[in-house]
Each structure stands twice: as structure tokens, then as C-alpha cells.
Amino acid sequence: MNAKLPAGLLVTALLLAGCGGNGQSASSATPKVGLITKTETNPFFVKMKVGAQQAAQAGGLELMSAAGKFDGDNASQITAIENMVAAGVKGILITPSDTKAIVPAIKKARDAGVLVIALDTPTEPQDATDALFATDNFKAGELIGRYAKAAMAGKPAKIATLDLAPGITVGQLRHDGFLKGFGVQEGDPSVVCSQDTRGDQAKGQTAMENCLQKAPDINLVYTINEPAALGAYTALKAKGREKDVLIVSVDGGCAGTKAVQAGQIAATSQQYPLKMAEEGVKAVAAFARNGQKATGYTDTGVTLITDRAVAGVEAEDTAFGLANCWG
Amino acid sequence: MQAPLPRRLISTPVAGPLAALVLACLFFGLNTGQFFTGPNFSLIIQQVMVVGTLAIGQTLIILTAGIDLACGAIMAFGGIVMTKLAVDSGLPPLLALSAGLAVCAGFGLVNGLLVTRISLPPFIVTLGMLNVVFALTHIYSDEQTVTELPALLTFLGQTFQLGQTNVTYGSLLTILLFLLFAYLLGSTAWGRHVYALGNSPEVARLTGIRTNRLTVGVYTLAGLVYGIAALLLVSRTGVGDPQAGQTDNLDSITAVVLGGTSLFGGRGLVLGTLVGALIVGVFRNGLQLMGVPSIYQTLITGVLVILAVAVDQLSRRRTR
Numbered sequence: 091m092n093a094k095l096p097a098g099l100l101v102t103a104l105l106l107a108g109c110g111g112n113g114q115s116a117s118s119a120t121p122k123v124g125l126i127t128k129t130e131t132n133p134f135f136v137k138m139k140v141g142a143q144q145a146a147q148a149g150g151l152e153l154m155s156a157a158g159k160f161d162g163d164n165a166s167q168i169t170a171i172e173n174m175v176a177a178g179v180k181g182i183l184i185t186p187s188d189t190k191a192i193v194p195a196i197k198k199a200r201d202a203g204v205l206v207i208a209l210d211t212p213t214e215p216q217d218a219t220d221a222l223f224a225t226d227n228f229k230a231g232e233l234i235g236r237y238a239k240a241a242m243a244g245k246p247a248k249i250a251t252l253d254l255a256p257g258i259t260v261g262q263l264r265h266d267g268f269l270k271g272f273g274v275q276e277g278d279p280s281v282v283c284s285q286d287t288r289g290d291q292a293k294g295q296t297a298m299e300n301c302l303q304k305a306p307d308i309n310l311v312y313t314i315n316e317p318a319a320l321g322a323y324t325a326l327k328a329k330g331r332e333k334d335v336l337i338v339s340v341d342g343g344c345a346g347t348k349a350v351q352a353g354q355i356a357a358t359s360q361q362y363p364l365k366m367a368e369e370g371v372k373a374v375a376a377f378a379r380n381g382q383k384a385t386g387y388t389d390t391g392v393t394l395i396t397d398r399a400v401a402g403v404e405a406e407d408t409a410f411g412l413a414n415c416w417g
Numbered sequence: 418m419q420a421p422l423p424r425r426l427i428s429t430p431v432a433g434p435l436a437a438l439v440l441a442c443l444f445f446g447l448n449t450g451q452f453f454t455g456p457n458f459s460l461i462i463q464q465v466m467v468v469g470t471l472a473i474g475q476t477l478i479i480l481t482a483g484i485d486l487a488c489g490a491i492m493a494f495g496g497i498v499m500t501k502l503a504v505d506s507g508l509p510p511l512l513a514l515s516a517g518l519a520v521c522a523g524f525g526l527v528n529g530l531l532v533t534r535i536s537l538p539p540f541i542v543t544l545g546m547l548n549v550v551f552a553l554t555h556i557y558s559d560e561q562t563v564t565e566l567p568a569l570l571t572f573l574g575q576t577f578q579l580g581q582t583n584v585t586y587g588s589l590l591t592i593l594l595f596l597l598f599a600y601l602l603g604s605t606a607w608g609r610h611v612y613a614l615g616n617s618p619e620v621a622r623l624t625g626i627r628t629n630r631l632t633v634g635v636y637t638l639a640g641l642v643y644g645i646a647a648l649l650l651v652s653r654t655g656v657g658d659p660q661a662g663q664t665d666n667l668d669s670i671t672a673v674v675l676g677g678t679s680l681f682g683g684r685g686l687v688l689g690t691l692v693g694a695l696i697v698g699v700f701r702n703g704l705q706l707m708g709v710p711s712i713y714q715t716l717i718t719g720v721l722v723i724l725a726v727a728v729d730q731l732s733r734r735r736t737r
Contacts, residue, residue, distance in 0.1 A: 157710075157711050159715070162663070164660060164661065165467070165661060165665075168654060169464050170705065172464065173702050173705035177449075187660075193656075194655035257562070
């Protein structure tokens, strides 16, 4: 027993020494702003954090950040909200992992006088947060739908949709927007295969392989994001089909935009996470200064990126896309 | 030289974790103004009560030298069953709640039967069950979060005043559960049998303990505890969430290990598990108050686990 106590003490001492270096920033008359993303590792959220950090520095705020362990990790986001409120933040910027389940926790934070802004993904209901700074995901889908319609030039379409996951609004909005832009209804016989990918390249590849087994004559692939699109490309290439299948996507990450430049993806709708975070932090800074709360929806913009522009659909080329990409 | 059983129970390495917890509290108290407040401690307990309760069941199973990878999934399913039956099927809330608890206990029972009757390793049984229950949760919930819950299901999230601090009923229930299981394991014949089974199933059997029945009972009881964790989760978040619990199996094992319970069975205290869960909660809360990003919390938790097992191994070597 006596021998064990020092072991525990040693363990703790080591740890405390290890994280002691981070303690300096704790002093604060500077107002704090919290950023809670879905995960810590997705480049989209990494970029968002960079934008928040820059804006916080410029606006004289201290940034606290936290994230879930996986996409859909509601419990960790609730814990982060609580801890940030306890730390006395003025405002919280959150990308909700579960758009409904996070609402009660957000309500508690707002009741405590904290400004809460949703970034990228709206809560359900949307007015559960003070404001929303996000891409119009329906429009992002619609743009690539219209592009695909024009690019197919009247050829009968056999469509695969590589979706996100059930019950997640962003994925549903992009999917619905794509169908609307392409001019078909949900359940149209031209959509021959629909699979969930969780926005993951390996799962996107598997999904595409299975879709090709089911319907070898697929000639148009809608993907929820570029990792899924690249997975689909790999599957198509293995079948020697990469030249005659049109892949469209959403996100505008740097790797994805390069894939558009290389012709692997025909077109993508680019969104701007840096801007979402910047505007969010600015809104919190304004709230800290004069108590003025941001409200409503701010569209942070979406641009169609392609090097094979089609008539009637506004687009920028990949040079523009690479200059503005994230990740 | 082998010490008598009661002395060995006392000498489980819970002193180390407790010292770590106290030092961590001191450290965060010195570094952040907000840490040492009643409301913040209340918050930490609320944040660890779900994983802590799961970890009670996990402790029982690990004491028998088993492991449960399905606990978080079983909890998530229990939560969906309670909320969906009450909200969508319009069952009386008490009935819906009982059904949720029963379903969780049922999965525990099945795990226990598979482990004993077919002699499958607990790791394999619960790994399979993890996937089965995860899928059932998503199928049954239709991937939908259940909202607008009846008061009974969120009651444990309500608070009462303790001095200046609001404490949730759920926190109170969690502490009571820990005390109950500390009593059951420490002061009843059943508890001594559980330790004996974990130390050596063969010896336990030869001393007349009906080991199969005991094992099935432990898994079933653990399942029931996961059902209570489901109720705590539902009351905390105010929703039935099919995505819940996905990493809680590992988090509960983390709490057990940090609390000084041996993964090889037969040694450990359930109150150590409470300390283990609190260590994780205190680090997460304290580091967040200091503005340290959450990826460092993951890093530190990982280091803590390895150190805890290392300490366990070293102390085992010494007692041998």
C-alpha cells in the first residue's frame, strides 16, 4: 500500500508538469469566445479554427476550442458547452453534430446570457441559436445539379448518389438540392443507386463499387463531399470507367479542388469555413463590446468550381478555387 | 506470501488514483478561478454520471475477468426504447421506462448466457453484441432523435438546492448506486463470490460457488445498470439519441482502469471506478477552463490509462 501511493503521486506530478505550460493564458480580463466543432481532425473544422483564431486575435478575444470525438458525438458537445459557460465565455460558435439533441444544452447556455451562433449546420429548430452563419447547402447541391444537367447534354442519366448518413440535415439538403437542380424528384427511376458514405473516402469507394455491381451503366455520380468523390473515382478507375462517368461534389477543400483541376471530379460547390468562423467571432466581439446580438441567417456563400464550364451555370475556374480553398 | 482476502481487497491500488484526483483538483483550482466552486463540481458530476454508471456495470464484469464492449450500445438502445415507447407509441412513461430497463437487462442476460453456455470469450461476445445492438438502435429509431419527452424521463435532470449549488437528482442517484455496489461487493457473500470467480474460476467452482449462474447474474445485473445509465443519459440530454454511447464502452473501461481495478479480474473496488471517472471528468473540465483544446484531453487520458495499468502491473509483481 505504501509503495503504491508514491506511484500515484509520481504519475500526477508528471502530468501536471506536462500540461503546466498551457496554463499561462488563463488570466483574463479579455472576453472569451468558444468554438465547438464536430471533430478535431476534419480539415474543414481545422480551417474553421484557424479563421476563429485569426479573428479572435484581431478582435482582442481569447479563443477556447473543443470538439466531439466523432461526427454525431452529442454528449461531448454538451459537455463542452457547459464547461465554456462555466469558464465565462461571451459567446459560443458551434457546429452541431446532432441538430436536435444539442438544443436543450444550447438553451441553457443562452439562458445564462451567452450568445450562441451555429456555424455550417443549422440546429432544429433553426431559431434555437441566436444566429446561423453557414453555406446554403441546398443551393450548393442545386448548383452541381444544374451543372450536371447541362453537362449531360440530354444523354439519359443513370445516377448514383453517395450520401452522408441518414438523419443529418446537411447531407439531406445537398442531396435534395442536387435532385432539384438536375430536375428530378426523389425516387425518380434515373437514380439507380443511393448509398451512405459518412463523407469518408474509403466508404465512398466501397459504396461506388457496390453501386457499379448493382448498375454497371451508371454515368453520373453525386457525392456529398470530395473524399467520397475521390473514393468513387478510385472505384470507377478500377473498372476503367473514370473517363465516361461524370462526378460532381460539394465542399471545395484544397485536395478536392486539385482533383477538379486534374479532371477527376467535374465540378464542386465550394464553401467557406474560414469566413463562417471569422464572421462568428466578429459577432461575439460586437456582443462583448456593446451587447448587440447577431440574429437570423447569414449566407457565407458558395461558388461552383470547374474548368469545364457549361452554358447557363455561373462558375469560377480551379485557379480561383485553389486561391480560396480550405484544408 | 498471500495475504488474507479482506486485506488484499483493501490493498487494491485505489490510493494512487485518489491522490491523482486530489492533486489534479488542486492544480486546476490554482490555475483557474472558476474550478473550485460548487456549481463547477456539480457540473463535473453531471458530466461523469452516465459513463460512471456504465462503469459500475463494467466493473462488475471486469472483476469476473470479463470485459463488456457493448455497454454504450446497450445504453443507447435502452434510451431509444424508453423515449420512443413513451413519445411515439404513447405508452405510460413508467411502463416505457421499465421496458427500457428490461431490454438492457435482457441484453446482459444474453451476453452472460453466451459466455457461460457456449464458453465464448467475453471480448468476442460483447464485440458481436456491440454491432447487433448498434444496428438495432438505428433500425428501431429510424435514425431519428426522439424529442418532447414526458417529465418522468427527464426528472433525473431536474435540480435541487444544496447550499448555493444546484445538484441534479441524477448525480445523487449515481452516488447512491456507487455506494450500493460498494456495499454489495464489499460486504455480502455475493460480492466475495464475484471476487473469487475473478481470481480463479476453477477454485471458485470447487469451493461450491455456482460459477455459471453467478456469471449470468453479473452480466444481467450489469445490463440493468446500463438501463439506469440510459435513463441518466436521457434526462441529461433531454432527448433519445440513437448516436449516443459510441465511445462510452471504452470510456467506461478507462474509468475502471484509472480506478485501479485489474483488467485480469478479481482485484479492485467500485469506489475506485468512481474516482477513475472523476479523474477523467476533472481533467476535461479543468483543461477546458484553462482553454486547452480537447485533443489534449484525449492525449492526457491515454497517458493516464497506460500509467494506471503500469502501476497495477508493478504492484501485482510485488504481491506475487
